[in-house]
Amino acid sequence: MDDISPIRAKSGTNQEGTSAHNRRVMIEALRLNGALSRADLARATQLTKQAVSNIIEDLESDGLVVALDAVRKGRGQPSTPYRLVPEGAFAIGLQIDRYLTRAVAVDLVGSVLARAEANLPFDEPSRGVEVILGLIGGVRRELAGISSQSEERLVGLGVAMPGPFGLKNSDDKWMMPAWQKFPLLETLAAGTGLNVGLQNDAAACATAERIVGAAHGVDHAVCLYVGYGIGTGLILNGELYSGGHGNAGEIGMALLAPAGSGSTPLEHRASLASLYQHLDLNPADDDIYQQMNALVVAEDPKMMAWIDGAAHDLRWSVHLIETMFDPQTVILTSGAPETLARRLVEAMHPLLPSIADRPGRTLPRLQLGTTDPWSIALGAAAAPISRAFDPLFSAILKTRSRGA
């Protein structure tokens, strides 16, 4: 943000930027299409066969892609498809929530190779960070047992925790104030030696949906995450959008009505926190997941009432999201059991009319995404993978040689 020089300008680029971009384009193409021959890649990327050949050769020798058996399809020489090598890169993802933390190790294609979770002392980062470093260490050792090259190929550590970040009055218990003040990224970077990045939990969910879920290959998607809090992860133009200060999509803070008086934040009505309160459940219980599931299966009246109320507000949230972002699809994800999430989605129908209500849709306006409680950690891990391998505008720019 703050430059020494007052001159505002974007970076230029050079052949290295070109090459970096083209490599990333190849990787993305293989990720989205499974396996492609060099000729396919040349056609799809507009590059010449020769350029593609050189790049693929590089990627192969870097261990990022591998040739499959040649396939005959009609006339002409058979083509040799290439696919991504999952073991070509790894990343660690970390979810920090109010009462627990989870760490996962994923590979280049987003498969989870190791996972671990632990309870976290509430809002005590200095103790919590010890737990976290232990967890990361464990996952990392497990990963080393799977691939001998795991350490060299570890591209980073992605952290996801509830936002918003950096606000004025963050001594609201809700927002884990002690964690907000704690120098988390620095501590984790020092403790692990990895590049560390941070995003909020909803953004992590969107990243997860993008790499292995319903948003795979969709350029404009919004992921509505119903967890302890509620938020949205925004995929705009094929990239995660995080706003001017990393807090874009924090819809949980949205007031439900223009009025100053009767207006509540959405989060207080349509989050799992509100469910816990409504049903008098303890979110710190180990079997909270099972408890919720049982109540849904039993069609417990209080649960059903909560679902109806939450669906009412969420329906409107989807309407707003569609109106503001014009996405191709909205994906509801949740830390709740799938039975509950599915009920919620059902209760949200029929959806409110909006600009998304257009002829010729291919994707549903609202779909249920993953409800795996591990998906936030997975999304956190996917972020460094994406930063390292996806075609991003920023990736072509020359980087300022970082002076002390």
Add this chain to the structure above:
Amino acid sequence: MDDISPIRAKSGTNQEGTSAHNRRVMIEALRLNGALSRADLARATQLTKQAVSNIIEDLESDGLVVALDAVRKGRGQPSTPYRLVPEGAFAIGLQIDRYLTRAVAVDLVGSVLARAEANLPFDEPSRGVEVILGLIGGVRRELAGISSQSEERLVGLGVAMPGPFGLKNSDDKWMMPAWQKFPLLETLAAGTGLNVGLQNDAAACATAERIVGAAHGVDHAVCLYVGYGIGTGLILNGELYSGGHGNAGEIGMALLAPAGSGSTPLEHRASLASLYQHLDLNPADDDIYQQMNALVVAEDPKMMAWIDGAAHDLRWSVHLIETMFDPQTVILTSGAPETLARRLVEAMHPLLPSIADRPGRTLPRLQLGTTDPWSIALGAAAAPISRAFDPLFSAILKTRSRGA
């Protein structure tokens, strides 16, 4: 959207892409910083002095930049600053509204060189397009009188009209249904021989603020436009965001409450259309602008009541915008007289609390942008300029050679 090939991939790039990007980076740097020497540009863009020299030389011979007098500043050889040449490029902007149409010609730096307006027969595109072509022709001739090279240097025609576009049930009078169905872009392209692009009026406003207004050099800004309808133009990551189907930011369609019953679209309460209705004014009146201004100056009670009501809803809109997009600033623009817009902004304070309410802000949360009724046409004209000269990700990509 629909490719012949089912393979999904981004385009690659090559030296031409590199060069194109670097040229655009130079132009943007000069636009944002006024005048810079080659050495300044080299530092700002991370390129070498030599690369910058070559690019500047090219730009100079293309007539896009020009050297100023050398300036001495401390030791060393004096530097020669360069600035953009306004006459380096031109574009035409067209605003189509319900009752009138405006056309402007602008230059590379966004100065308006010619303007013309005309009444438009309501929702009769086949007759309207004749008026429009006449208007464009007039502006174009006027431009030719100013610059002999205007025709060669005309980069395109930008059109702005009220959105949203392409919806299902667009026989709502409000939405100019006949225009929605009319093959406008094709007709204008054929009639003018120019590249034609379309955006909604709020997006055009944002584009105008970006090129010459409050959003100049701001990467994340939302422009809230209060016109006959109401909408937002989104500047995200320094580029206009238009969503999956070009309708992002159509906040006028947003329902004001989660409830299905008592919920009205924002547009019906906080737009000039609602003002006209409330005060029983005729928007087709030629002196409607003066009428509104007089009512504000006289502090007409009905006008004041409308302002209070609209401010109430707009305050909440700003809250929602901040919550969803996390912009650095929100800019209120309007087709209304400045007196009215200023009153509106004042009445919106104090703003609702939101994530934008953070320490260390440099830009105001809400500021008044331009209220010049010509700014939509200006923004429309700025769009082709931006497409041709701003550093965009899409500009580095190889373009698919367009087969018939």
Add this chain to the structure above:
DNA sequence: CTAATTAAGTCAAGCGGATTGACTTAATGT
């Protein structure tokens, strides 16, 4: 009044990486 220093900008060779066009290889169709 030099001489040293600092900075802008040029020159010419170098280099990275995509392009070009001819060529090879290997399949299918007639």
Add this chain to the structure above:
DNA sequence: ACATTAAGTCAATCCGCTTGACTTAATTAG
């Protein structure tokens, strides 16, 4: 058997940024 079609390689070329030495022109130190 031969023409056709397509995948992929080879070697030369070309484009555009980089490198490092050099020139020019100012300020500051002695």
